[in-house]
Amino acid sequence: MSCLLSLGISMVIIEDKSLTSPGQKVNSLAGASYSQGQADMYEFARILQAFRAAARDSEIMITARIESFTTRTPEKNEAKELASVQLALEDALARAELYKTSGADAIMIHSKAKSPFEVLSFLSQFRSQDADTPLVVVPTTYGSITDQELHQAGANIIIYANHLMRAKITAVDAISTFLLPTRQSGFSFGNKSWDRALQCRNFGYLLQQLEKAESLSESALEYRALAMRYALIHVKKVIRVLLKDQNARAADNYIITAKELLNINSQQISPLNNLFLKEKGEDLYIAKL
Incomplete structure (x- = not known):
């Protein structure tokens, strides 16, 4: 955290995917994004608490990125697909509430759908209960919607991710x-x-x-x-x-x-077998052997 603060970073976004080891993350926009599960929400809440403790006495914002929509398995049957989206929505809303109480200053809801339906559904239901917590969206795949429409739906921050x-x-x-x-x-x-x-x-x-x-x-x-x-x-x-x-x-x-x-x-550029995690004070960073 001290390294991030020294660089002048004002916000960190932490995603709630499940990782067993470095390098196993599946991109949220990839077709097989559902192959990587979400972290247990209570375990992830403890991660947020650790970040919050490390960020004490600083103005850095901690944003919890929720992957309920991107990690669900798509269904070919229309009725099953709608049910899957609804379950993901309910999970995302539950996670958002827990993450807020665990140190998150803002919530990012992610989706790889071509339609903004998933995100708009989350924004609507979240805002019906919470008018203040900043909400972050990334319309890379559902770019047909305008910034104004997203703001009107309750989004505060719109990221043009890549x-x-x-x-x-x-x-x-x-x-x-x-x-x-x-x-x-x-x-x-x-x-x-x-x-x-x-x-x-x-x-x-x-x-x-x-x-x-x-x-x-x-x-x-x-x-x-x-x-x-x-x-x-x-x-x-x-x-x-x-x-x-x-x-x-x-x-x-x-x-x-x-x-x-x-x-x-997805294409590897340099070998990874000569890299390892090294400690410097309270921070971890990747170094070469």
Whole structure:
């Protein structure tokens, strides 16, 4: 927590999925998101209490992210599907009440449905009992609804979860094709992880590594400068579009799809067998052997 505070972070969002070991998280928007269950709500409440205790005397907000809708198993039968959604809604509302009393300052309700029905149902029922607790939504898949409609339904914070990364990848992919026409066969940064990132189009990782690098070839320096400049220009363009139209899908023509991003993120870039958890004071962080 002290590390987060030192970085100036004002909110942490903690999701209530069940994890048995690091690296086993299934993306909430993935088709198989139901394969990962939710944490026991009372065990998760204790996690929130621990965060609250660690955040004492600070202004950082703790938000509990509820995954009841994304972890349920979809049903092909319409009646069974409606029943499944209703059970998930009831579970989400029960969790929200418990999490509020366990230290959560805000509640995030997540959904991967193409329709905003699940989220709107939660907002309506939650707000009928609680007019004050901040509610967070992420309309990545149900982007047909406007920000104004979500606010009117009771949402306080709307997150465009991965739009800027999708914008960056779109921009750097284009400049890479222009600068490195032989990137799939012949070009090399001289670093296996970087080359793998280029091949997989994981430009978020690649630019981060290039920016930290102390020594680069002339061609790599040129690539870094142009890629970062073009990425910034395109990201700013997407931000302007989103702010103007107040709709998550307004930028769809300027960014890769969420499905493409999931595919990119699913591809391993560097080996994990030389990483381990290390303690520093009260904090844990990932370090190299």
